Amino acid sequence: MHQNRLLAAIMFTDIVGYTSLMEHDESEALYILEINRQIIQTALKQYNGHCTKEIGDGTLSTFHSTVDALACASKILTLIAQYPKLNLRIALHLGDIIQEGNDIFGDGVNITARLEPLAPCNGIAISQHFHAQIQGKTSYQFKSIGFPTLKNISSKIEVFTWHPSYSSNGADKALSSVSRLSFSLTWLNYKTAFFVFLLALGGYFGWQQKWLSLNTTTITVNTPSNVPESSIAVLKFANIGASLQNQYFNDGLSEELLNLLARIKELKVASRTSTWALPKNVTSAMVREQLNVNYMVEGSIRKSNDKVRITVQLIETKTGFHLWSQTYDRKLDDTLVIQDEIALKITTSLKLLLSAQSLQALANNKQVNALAYEHYLKAKQFLRQPKTKTSLLAAIESFNSAIAIENTFELARAGKCKGLIEFYQLSLSNDDFQSAEKNCLAILKSNSYQSEIYNSLGELYLVSGQFEEAESNFQAALTLDLSSVDALIGIARAQTKLTNYTIAEQYFIRAVQTAPNYGETHEHYGSYLFYQGRYTQAINEFKKVILLNPYYGDAYNSLGAAYFANGDVNRGVQSFQKSIEINENHEAYSNLGTAFFIKKNFVQAANMYQQAIDLSPDDYRYWGFLAESFEHIANKKFQMNDAYAQAIKRAEKMLVINDKSNELLVSLALYYAKINHHYQARNLLNKLKNKDLLADSLYTMSVSYLALNDKVQALNYLSKAINKGYDKELAFADESFMELSKHKRFKELTQ
CATH class of the missing domain: 3.40.50.10070 (TolB, N-terminal domain)
Known part of the structure; x- marks a missing residue:
């Protein structure tokens, strides 16, 4: 029979004292068994679990998500509270299973079964592997009971337990409510809100690193006094x-x-x-x-x-x-x-006594043709270089050479997937995305469990707007390699897109702690802080990037945006200029353009945006910015309409790849409104009206409605933006709202 290896969250339940109950009152025991079965089936259905089998009074179930597994266990314990004679112990573990037909077995199943006796009555026991994946996602206070001996399990596993009595108030909710933090972006007018899109790592695509080799500077961190033994x-x-x-x-x-x-x-x-x-x-x-x-x-x-x-x-x-x-x-x-x-x-x-899972990981390191392996290592070297089309094409070519020699070389396929995604992020070509998608999805046919594969798939899903799938794959990568910085950053980026900001920040911090001397961790965390409106903290993170590599131009661009947002315009402009001095990049040119725009030097602003377009012609944002500049220059109406048309053309292409980006939809609605395509603009605005949008997006919607001459909705969304943290003074100073300056409600909103 065909066998499949899977990574799964596993749940084992067992009725406490069932044998004794059976001896004393068989009918009561059978009744309790049936109630137990119904409760578990109800909870499994609610939380997408699958019951594999019943073993006497025990049950074995699997989930695709640790969060669902914990929520299911919590639901079961809540439901059995009304049946005093029904007491359970529940064990949860995350690990490898082997699926054969309708049955599962393997190390993961064995470990889960051995954890169950360690759970308190009407409580839960979980492994360290499961515990690592629920950090920041639950308010449960799990307590470590150390590394107990598990029968027939050679590896040391830390075990954590939970019982209602552990909570200070006697009860915990299964999952903590994650606060949805709003972005308070204090811009000089709505135009400057587009700075949000122009950090090297922070755009709509979740830009990958354009990283130069690190110098030998290190950042001192406070390390724990106890060095981990192994x-x-x-x-x-x-x-x-x-x-x-x-x-x-x-x-x-x-x-x-x-x-x-x-x-x-x-x-x-x-x-x-x-x-x-x-x-x-x-x-x-x-x-x-x-x-x-x-x-x-x-x-x-x-x-x-x-x-x-x-x-x-x-x-x-x-x-x-x-x-x-x-x-x-x-x-x-x-x-x-x-x-x-x-x-x-x-x-x-x-x-060290290695578990079967660790031995399996070593066994997966198959023999590979020497020449194929050399091509693979060359490709990896190209991937570590600054991200240019030339370096990425060289990497892809070397990966192709490795695959041509060794067709089943899965790590080479994962590397090629990563290279194609990064190439697409530079080209913004639909054909390049389709090529990346085709190659990346082919990896799913692999039976290999290696973090590099899951990280590559996570990148694909992140780029295409499938954020939950991205998070799931990055979590799988982290389970296979607990020190994977790519996985930690990937999870943080996905959680940010899912608006789970508290969880996202926890993973950004873990990435920084895991690799304090790696500029990309500080750069990603700095970008996150920037979008939270925490500009002083963002400045500190970007300075750390520059300390590690003084010749990294993108870091100066991000630093400039943070300075600018923090009110230090001169330092912001100086940083943009320094970024361009090191290496010409479209983000810095665009940011300089916005600086000129704010100073009402619209001709110079248009020149800067054109420079950005020359370097990145398929980026819809720069065409939109150029069009806005032409709005303020005499006799440029034709050029304005053409630039908006170019912006729309490119934004619509992006929409085919990712139709879940609120930022993209908001921008596209504005472009349509500006050229009087009322039907298309309203259609997009209607799609956005029930979404949880950030302050700057709400503000842009207000401007869009104003362009459609819908003053009521313009004021409604202006009110929402201000309630989300948009600065009243900036709204009052925005020339877009000049015609509403004497409107009673506008005055009330901006007072």
Whole structure:
């Protein structure tokens, strides 16, 4: 029979004292059993669970979501409260299962069953894996009971329990209500609200990094006093040999070894970004201080033709003692085998007992053709370079070469997916998106469980507006690699799009803590803070990015936007100019254009927007900004209408890919209203009227209604925008509302 491997949230329930009840009153016991069955079936239906089987008085069920599983368990405990003789213990775990027909089995099922006796009566026991995924999503106060011995389970698993008595008020809600924070964007007029779209990472597409290589600056962070016992960092291996052309091989092999160790649940592995940000010739003491790890792996690689020599050492950071070292002289074809041997040797040296899941992760590291693997490592090197069409095309070409040699090379397919998505984000071409979508979705046929695959799928869903699917895939990636910065940032970005801002910020902070010396974590967190209207904090994060890399132009652009929003116009303009000085980029040109627009220098503003268009001709925003500038320049009506038409054409293309973007719909409605396409404008505005919009979007809707000569709705949405935090003085100063300046309701709103 065909078997499928799945990652699932697993629930096991068991009736407390059922055997004794059966002995004393069989009819009562059977009645209780039936009530239990009905309650569980009701809860499963409500929370999208599937009951796989009943085992005596126990039940085994699965869910696609840990949140649904916990909510279901909570519902069951609530419902059984009316039946005093029905008492349950519930266990929850997140792990691998094997599905065969209608049955499931495997490590995940075994662990869940062993957790159940540890749950309090009418309470819940969960594993560390499950606990990690519900952080920030529940108000339940789970208590750790340590690492109890689980029968026939060799790995150490931390167990957490919950009971109503743990709560200070005697009861908890299953899921905390996540506050929907409104963005308070204090702009000089509605035009400047479009700064929101012009951070390098913060636009409608969730821009990927355009990251230059890090310098050796590090940011000091407060690390916990207790260093995790089984924690380790993998330093970049040294290149031994005359040819610098082999550096891609050394870097790639170091990263792949780190990724392999990260799949071992018993290890806590420092992220590549933090580790590689450390200076050369770093001491073990510095590694311990900066990364909070007990062990480090370092080594060297000499590559010559079809031979490779890899020397590796395992070092205790506290003492600097070498716990193990070895040299491997092998053929290139054995590279992956060597990685497996190193990983197993490290775990043996640290006296770790590996779970079946960890052993499976190592077993998944299949033999790959040496030439295909070289192409793969070259492609990864191109992906680490600044994001340009040239570097991304080179990466995609190398991934294609790897796949042509080794058609089942799943990591190469995941890398190609990532490269195609990033290329689309630069080109904004529908054809490029369709190519990315086709290649990424093909990965779903894979039976491989590797974080890189789920991260790539998460990016696809994020770009196409399928935010819940994106979050689910990033969560799967994080489960497979708890130190994955890409997964942490991906979850945060998805939660932001889902307006779960509290949860999003928790994951942004986790990303910063995981990789404090990696500029992208600070850049993403800074962008998030910027959109929350927390400009001073955003400025601090963008300064950290620049501290780590003084020659990263996009960071100066983001810093300039934060300065500008915070009222420091001169520093804002200086930062935009510095960004362009380092490397010409469309965001900085557009932001400079907006600065000129505010100063009523509309000709210069139009020139800046045209520069942005020259660099990114398919970005609808810049055409819209250009059209607004032409509105204020004499004899430019034809050019204004043409620019709006170009903006509409490009925005409609984006709508085909992602019709869930409120920002896109708001902008498109405004463009239609400006050129008197009333039907199209009202159709879009009607779609938006029941949505939970941010202050700047509500304000733009108000301007759109004003362009449609609907003063009542214009004032209604102006009121909503102000209630959401839009600055009254800015609204009063906006020339768009000049004709309403004497209107009684307008005066009341802006007083």
